[in-house]
Amino acid sequence: MAPHNIFKSAQLYKKRNCSDDTSCSKLQHSVCVKPARTTVAMTSIASTESSSSQIIYGKCECDSGYYYNNSQFACQKVLRNNCGVSDGANTCSYVQHAICAENKTCVCGPGFEINAQNTSCNEVHKSTCSPQNQHFGCLFLPNSICTIETKNSGSSLITVRYHSSSTFLSSPSTKTTATTTTTTSAITSQLSDEAESFTCLCKHGYYYLQLNETHAACEPVLGRPCDNDQQCSGIINAVCKGMLHSTTVKRCFCANGFDSSNQLFCFEVYRNKNCSNDTSCSSLQHSRCVRPVSTTVKTTSIPSTKTILTETSISQIIYGKCECDSGYYYNNSKFACKKGCNLPDVGNTLTVIESSQANDNLFKQGFVLNYKCKEGYVFDNNSTNHVIKNTTCLFDGTFQQLKSCYKKDCHKPEHAPSENIQSINLTQKNETTYKANATVICLPGYVYPNGSSRKTQYNISCTSKGTWEIKYNCVKIGL
Structure with a gap:
């Protein structure tokens, strides 16, 4: 110049x-x-x-x-030129998202890409990338990938990203405005074709975070600070929960019953995770590591200076699987070990569990178990019906308390004049229930007909059906 x-x-x-x-x-x-x-x-x-x-x-x-x-x-x-000072400021600061690199050159910061004119740094996240060379445009944002992002065409405002600019279409009830020279009708006709476009997005297991003005990155979801589960939705079965010994500091972790080996997926622990000890199963509460007994492999070595054979033992590590503790069962819908119910102890309730269910060792929470009274007993001592009741396995691992049974009542026995019976006396006063006894006494001159034996009295019992045994008529002696 x-x-x-x-x-x-x-x-x-x-x-x-x-x-x-x-x-x-x-x-x-x-x-x-x-x-x-x-x-x-x-x-x-x-x-x-x-x-x-x-x-x-x-x-x-x-x-x-x-x-x-x-x-x-x-x-x-500014970009791709040496870092310097102009008007008292670092020259790199004249371009948003630019930094001074180690070689003292102004470049775009991590997560940003220089434009074709070398005049600005554009955000890589959600920028358009080429389907033919899917990963090239996303290299400046580590842990990102060029993939198809489906737009929500049902919303009132639809943003369709093109290679040149962004076009906004409003709902039919409002005025349509376009930032490109493309006509509204042309844009509308292209909407179905452009509803899906290739953009740079964080890979599965990562979320986008702009750390500061010059640094953006795809950070792992697991371990990120969070306020609610929605912020952890980048990984299936991840939830937002407080850290150990803290209720205020929350981060994204795998939900109870799930674990992660690479911080990118939460997998189900039960019978999927290889474990070497019980600590390996800590993410599944009430579980333990069940594995075969360690085996010992014997090898024989022959020293070069001796002819005596010696044996050495080598322990082989055997991995097991995480399974629920004794007394617990695995709930497939809750992904957790739940306390089960053992067969209830009938004790002195005079009840019996239905035989089809009595052979099970452990019952799941919510399971309904049927039981009934023993023969000769009823739940209501004023009833002779053989009723079946049920009890439910509760969340604490116990069944609801069983109802007690009572002996069936045959009531005081009666007799008709035609039976020639003088009286029926209870063996035990006022005892008329199941297995109670009574003595039938014939009228004078009458006997109980029992083959060649002639007796003036005989015994009867209250049966399991709640009725007295059949009474026989007394017959006159000599007949």
């Missing part, structure tokens, strides 16, 4: 008043920067108001992506 032109360029930078960008043409890559146009209200003699625009002049400054080099009296690109 000629000395005269350099002088003019130096004069232009932030010194010369300009009305438009043409006024700054002597300083390449500069623009006229001026305050927004204001309107001043003027009051006329007739007390009416008229408006006149006041012309505001600006200053020539370097365009976006450029900084002013004081020694060269010129606007130079």
Whole structure:
């Protein structure tokens, strides 16, 4: 640049008043920067108001992506040039998301990519990438991948990302505005084709986080700070819960019953995780490591200086599987070991468990078990019905208390005149229930007909059906 032109360029930078960008043409890559146009209200003699625009002049400054080099009296690109100082500031700071690299060159920070004009740093996350070369555009965002993002075409506002710009379509009830030259009808016709586009997104198990102005990254979901489970939804079966010994600090962890070996997936622990001891199964409460007994492999070595055979033992590590503790069973829908119910002890309830269920050792929570009274007993001693009741296995691993049974009542025995019975006396006073006894006494001159034996009395019992044994009529002696 000629000395005269350099002088003019130096004069232009932030010194010369300009009305438009043409006024700054002597300083390449500069623009006229001026305050927004204001309107001043003027009051006329007739007390009416008229408006006149006041012309505001600006200053020539370097365009976006450029900084002013004081020694060269010129606007130079920030990116891919040496880091320096301009107007008291680091030259890299003139471009958003740019940093000074180790080689003292201004580059885009992690998670950002330089544009084609080398003037700005664009965010890689959710930027368009090529289906033919899916991973190239996403390299600047580690742990990201070029994949198809399905747009929600049912929402009132749909954003469709194109290679050149973004177009916004409003709902049918509002005015449609397009930021590109594409017509509304053309955009609408393309909507079905463009509803799915290739974009850079974080891989499974990662979430997007902009750490600061110059650093963005795909960070692991597991271990991230969280307030609710939705923030952990990037991994199936991950939840937001408090850290050990803390209820206020929450992070994303695998839910109870799940574990992670690579911090990217939460897998079901029960019978899926290889374990070497019970501690390996700690993520599944009330479980233990069940494995075969360690085997010993004997090997025979022959020393080079001796002919005597010696034996050495080598222990082989055998891995097991996480299974529920004794008294617990695995609930497939809850992914947890739940306390089961053992067969209830009938004790002195005089009840019996139905035989089809009596052989089970452990019952699941919510299981309904049927039971009934023993023969000769009822739940209500005023009833002779053989009723079946049920009890449910509760969450604490016990069944509901069993109802007690009572002996069936045959009531006081009666007799008719035609039976020639003088009286029926209870063996035990007022005892008329199951297995109670009574003595039947015939009228004088009458006996109980029992083959060749002639007796004036005989015994009867209250049966399991709740009725007395059949009474026989007494017959007159000599008949």
